Amino acid sequence: MTGKTGKRKTRERLLVAACEMFARDGFHNARVADICCLAGANVASVNYYFTNKTTLYIETWKYAFQQFEEPAFSDNAKGTPEATLKKYIHAIMKDFTAKGRMGYFSRLYLMELARPTGLIQDTWRELIEPRRQKLHHIIRKIMGKNADNDKVLLCELSIINQCRTLLTIKHSDLEYLLNKKFNSDLIKSLADHIAEFSLAGIKAIGNFNE
Amino acid sequence: MTGKTGKRKTRERLLVAACEMFARDGFHNARVADICCLAGANVASVNYYFTNKTTLYIETWKYAFQQFEEPAFSDNAKGTPEATLKKYIHAIMKDFTAKGRMGYFSRLYLMELARPTGLIQDTWRELIEPRRQKLHHIIRKIMGKNADNDKVLLCELSIINQCRTLLTIKHSDLEYLLNKKFNSDLIKSLADHIAEFSLAGIKAIGNFNE
DNA sequence: TCAGTATTCAAACAGTTGTTTAAAATAAAG
DNA sequence: CTTTATTTTAAACAACTGTTTGAATACTGA
Incomplete structure (x- = not known):
C-alpha cells in the first residue's frame, strides 16, 4: 500500500x-x-x-x-513564426520546471546537459534530435530560407543555453539575483524575456547575412 | 627538481x-x-x-x-558601449578557454557556476561582484539610463549563460554540432555570434520599455 | 495442499577516496 | 657534530556507497 x-x-x-x-x-x-x-x-x-x-x-x-507527451507547439501555418518561437520557449520553460511525471523527461534532459554522464549517448540523439529539429525549423523561418546553417545552430544554442539557467543556477541564487520569489509567474517573465531577447537576436543575425 | x-x-x-x-x-x-x-x-x-x-x-x-589580472576592458568614454560589450564578451570567452595561469580563475569560476559546491560562498560575491558590475554598466549604457534594473539583470544572465556553453557542453559535442575544430578561431566566431545576438537583444528589450 | 518460482530482506562484501598516523628523511639551529 | 624542528613518506584507517549473497517470504499453477 x-x-x-x-x-x-x-x-x-x-x-x-x-x-x-x-x-x-x-x-x-x-x-x-x-x-x-x-x-x-x-x-x-x-x-x-x-x-x-x-x-x-x-x-x-x-x-x-x-511518460512524456510531446507538447503541441502548433508549428502550423496559422501563427507567425515569431509567435511560434514564443510559444516554444514558454513550453520548454514550463516543462523544465514541471513537477511530477510530465516534467521527468525535461528535467532529466536538462540535468544531463548540465552534468553529462555520457551514459545515454545512444538514446540521446534519438530522443533529443526531434526536439532540436523543431526549434531549428522555427528559427530558420524567422531568419529566412537561405539562412546559413551554422548561424541557425548558434541561435539554437543561444536560446537553449539561456533556458538552461533554470537548472544550473540554484533557485535560491536566482531569487537573490532578481529579488523575486521563484514561482510560475517568474518562469513566465523569464520566458518572456528570453523570447523577446532571442527574437531580436535571431533577426539581427539573419539581416546581417543578407 | x-x-x-x-x-x-x-x-x-x-x-x-x-x-x-x-x-x-x-x-x-x-x-x-x-x-x-x-x-x-x-x-x-x-x-x-x-x-x-x-x-x-x-x-x-x-x-x-x-594570479588573475583583471583584463582592461577599456570601459572609458572612447569607444561606443556597443564596441565595449563586444570587447568584454571576447575577453570573457578568451579567459575561459585560456590555458595556464591566466585561465585558472575564469575556469574555476565557470566550473563553480556549472557545478556549484557552495563552499566558497563567502569569497564568491567578493570576487564575482566586480565582474558583474562591469557588465551591468555596459548593458545599462546601451539600454539607456532609466532602464529597468530587472531588465538589465536578465540581459546579463542571457549573455553569461550563452558564454557558459563553452564549459557545460563538452568540446567534442560542440565540434559535432558545429562540425568545426575546437580552437581559438571557433572561440572568436562564437564570441562574435554572442555579441551580435545579444546586442540586438539588449536593444530590443531597451526600446520595448521606452 | 504442495512444489516450484519469483520476490524481498538484512547482512556482508568490495571498491574508492579522504584522512590520519607514526616513522623516516631532511633542514635548521646551537 | 648534536640536537631540534620541519617536511616527506608509506601504510593503515574510516566513511561512504554500489553490489552480492543466501536465507526467508510471498506468490503461482497444478
Whole structure:
C-alpha cells in the first residue's frame, strides 16, 4: 500500500523514484539506497530488476520518455513564426520546471546537459534530435530560407543555453539575483524575456547575412 | 627538481596542481591523490598544508584570483558601449578557454557556476561582484539610463549563460554540432555570434520599455 | 495442499577516496 | 657534530556507497 494509485509493482516504483532522484541530484549524486527508500523497496531490488545503477539510469530515461507527451507547439501555418518561437520557449520553460511525471523527461534532459554522464549517448540523439529539429525549423523561418546553417545552430544554442539557467543556477541564487520569489509567474517573465531577447537576436543575425 | 622554474615549495606546487584539477574536473570529481601526484607530493601533504580537501579548494580560489589580472576592458568614454560589450564578451570567452595561469580563475569560476559546491560562498560575491558590475554598466549604457534594473539583470544572465556553453557542453559535442575544430578561431566566431545576438537583444528589450 | 518460482530482506562484501598516523628523511639551529 | 624542528613518506584507517549473497517470504499453477 504505497500510494494513492494502489500497490504498483516494485519495478515501476523504482523507476518513478529514480526519475525523481536522478532529476533532482543527477546520476552521481543520487544514491541507490535513497532511490530504493523512496520507492519503499530494498537496496538489493535495483540489482534484482536492473542489474546495476547504470542500467537503472538508462531504463529511467526510457521510462521518462514514455511518460512524456510531446507538447503541441502548433508549428502550423496559422501563427507567425515569431509567435511560434514564443510559444516554444514558454513550453520548454514550463516543462523544465514541471513537477511530477510530465516534467521527468525535461528535467532529466536538462540535468544531463548540465552534468553529462555520457551514459545515454545512444538514446540521446534519438530522443533529443526531434526536439532540436523543431526549434531549428522555427528559427530558420524567422531568419529566412537561405539562412546559413551554422548561424541557425548558434541561435539554437543561444536560446537553449539561456533556458538552461533554470537548472544550473540554484533557485535560491536566482531569487537573490532578481529579488523575486521563484514561482510560475517568474518562469513566465523569464520566458518572456528570453523570447523577446532571442527574437531580436535571431533577426539581427539573419539581416546581417543578407 | 619538479619543473622549469626550479624547485618551488610544495605548498605552491599543490595549489597550482589543484587549480588545474579543480578547473578540469570540478571539486567532487577531482581526487586529492591525483592533485598530489601532479604536484609531485605525497598524499598526506594536502592534510599537512591545508588540513583537508575543502580548505584546499578555498585556498585554491584565493590563489587563482591572485594570479588573475583583471583584463582592461577599456570601459572609458572612447569607444561606443556597443564596441565595449563586444570587447568584454571576447575577453570573457578568451579567459575561459585560456590555458595556464591566466585561465585558472575564469575556469574555476565557470566550473563553480556549472557545478556549484557552495563552499566558497563567502569569497564568491567578493570576487564575482566586480565582474558583474562591469557588465551591468555596459548593458545599462546601451539600454539607456532609466532602464529597468530587472531588465538589465536578465540581459546579463542571457549573455553569461550563452558564454557558459563553452564549459557545460563538452568540446567534442560542440565540434559535432558545429562540425568545426575546437580552437581559438571557433572561440572568436562564437564570441562574435554572442555579441551580435545579444546586442540586438539588449536593444530590443531597451526600446520595448521606452 | 504442495512444489516450484519469483520476490524481498538484512547482512556482508568490495571498491574508492579522504584522512590520519607514526616513522623516516631532511633542514635548521646551537 | 648534536640536537631540534620541519617536511616527506608509506601504510593503515574510516566513511561512504554500489553490489552480492543466501536465507526467508510471498506468490503461482497444478
